[in-house]
Amino acid sequence: MFTGIVEERGHLVAVEQLTDAARITVAGPLVTSDAKHGDSIAVNGVCLTVVEAGDGVFTADVMRETLQRSNLGKAAAGDPVNLERAAALGQRLGGHIMQGHVDGTGTIAAREPSEHWELVRVSIPPALSRYLVEKGSVAIDGVSLTVVEVGEDFFTVSLIPTTLDLTTLGIRQPGDQVNLEVDVLAKYVEKLASGAITAATKETR
Numbered sequence: 435m436f437t438g439i440v441e442e443r444g445h446l447v448a449v450e451q452l453t454d455a456a457r458i459t460v461a462g463p464l465v466t467s468d469a470k471h472g473d474s475i476a477v478n479g480v481c482l483t484v485v486e487a488g489d490g491v492f493t494a495d496v497m498r499e500t501l502q503r504s505n506l507g508k509a510a511a512g513d514p515v516n517l518e519r520a521a522a523l524g525q526r527l528g529g530h531i532m533q534g535h536v537d538g539t540g541t542i543a544a545r546e547p548s549e550h551w552e553l554v555r556v557s558i559p560p561a562l563s564r565y566l567v568e569k570g571s572v573a574i575d576g577v578s579l580t581v582v583e584v585g586e587d588f589f590t591v592s593l594i595p596t597t598l599d600l601t602t603l604g605i606r607q608p609g610d611q612v613n614l615e616v617d618v619l620a621k622y623v624e625k626l627a628s629g630a631i632t633a634a635t636k637e638t639r
Contacts, residue, residue, distance in 0.1 A: 435520060435521050435531060435532070435533065435534075436476045436479075436481070436518050436520060436521060436529075436531075436532040436533070436534050436576070437518070437521050437527050437528055437529035437530065437531070437532065437578060438479075438518070438528075438529035438530060438532050438571075438573045438576060438577055438578020438579070439518065439528045439529045439578060440516040440517065440518050440576060440577055440600060440601045441464055441465055441517055441518050441519060442462055442463070442464040442465060442517050442600075443514055443515070443516060443517070443600060443601055443602060444460055444461050444462030444463075444465070444514070444515055444516075444517045445460070445461050445512060445513060445514050445515060446458055446459070446460055446461075446509055446510065446511050446512065446513045446515060447459040447460065447461050447491055447511060448511050449509055449510060449511055454497075454498040455495060455496060455497050455498060455501070456495075456496045456501060456506075457485070457493055457494070457495050457496070458477075458482075458493065458494055458496055458506070458509065459491055459492070459493045460475075460477060460491060460492055460493075460494070460515060460517070461490055461491045462475075462490070462491070462492070462517045463490040464517075465492075465517045465518070465519050466487050466488070466490055466491060466492050469484050469487035469492055469519070470484065470487060471484055471485065471486065471487070472484060473487075473519070473520070474519075474520040474534070475492065475494070475517060475518070475519055475520070476516075476517065476518040476519075476520075476532075476534045476576045477494070477506065477515050477516070477517060477576070478504065478505060478506065478515050478516050478575040478576050478602070478612075478613050479504075479516070479532070479534060479536055479573050479574075479575050479576025479577070479613045479615055480496075480500055480504050480506055480534060480536050480576070480613060481520075481533065481534025481535065482494035482495075482496065482500075482534075483495070500536070503536055503537075503538060503539070504536040504539060504613045505539055505575075505611045505612060505613050506613075508611065514602045514605065515575075515602065516575050516576045516577060516601050516602050516603075517576075518576055528578070529571075529578030530571040530573075530578050530617070531618075532573050532576075532578065532615055533615070533618055534576075534615070535615065535618075536613045536614065536615050537562060537565075537614055537615055537616050538558075538559055538561075538562055538614055539611050539612060539613055539614060540556040540557055540558040540559075540562075540574075540611070540612050540614050541556065541557045541609065541610065541611055541612070542554065542555075542556060542557075542606050542607060542608050542609065542610045542612060543555040543556060543557040543588060543608060544608055545607075545608065550594075550595065551592050551593060551594055551595070552592070552593045552598060553582070553590055553591075553592055553593075554590065554591055554592075554593055554603070554606075555588055555589075555590045556574065556588060556589055556590070556591070556612065556614075557587060557588050558587060558588060558589060558614065559587075560586055560587055562614060562616060563584060563585070563586055563587060563588075563589070564624075565616035565617065565620040565621060565624075566581050566584045566589050566616060567581065567584060567620075568581055568582065568583060568584055569581065570617060570620075571617050572589065572591070572614065572615070572616060572617070573613075573614065573615040574591065574603060574612050574613070574614060575601070575602055575603065575606075575612050575613050576613065576615075577597060577601050577603055579591040579593075579597075580592075
């Protein structure tokens with residue numbers, strides 16, 4: 435489980451393409467300070483399992499499903515990434531509860547800077563917009579954010595200086611692809627509600 439409070443901005447050291455998979459090496463001195471084999475670390479919001487860790491870097495295997503569903507499929511050595519270790523019991527949980535299971539990708543459509551914050555518009559597949567509501571939560575590249583506005587194929591978020599300075603969202607430009615994770619509760623509610631409607635329909639026949 436993650437909270438979307440990014441701990442540091444690291445970068446990809448290497449990307450080794452394998453058959454239907456890839457092995458990536460990621461530099462992140464903070465998140466690797468206590469990392470060991472089997473630990474979970476979110477890379478741009480994607481939950482990955484540490485294979486090896488040491489000297490400020492860790493390696494992880496990325497399966498085909500993840501490569502197809504997230505922007506890690508287009509990642510290259512040198513790319514900056516947001517990093518967060520799994521949440522630990524007994525600590526304050528900021529942000530919102532995240533699984534690190536990316537639902538799809540969006541595209542930075544526009545940025546509107548202001549003196550103390552920046553409004554960012556993200557284009558999204560219509561299939562994801564139904565899970566977003568104003569003032570609800572969404573994760574962009576693993577960063578927990580509050581939705582400002584939602585349309586059929588877009589949403590907007592406001593970024594504070596800390597987010598702009600410490601995460602990759604400060605350097606993303608229009609046209610860049612980003613990972614999206616919607617609130618898992620919305621998906622559960624949708625499934626339960628559709629099941630109840632189906633059951634009710636059958637009873638009335």
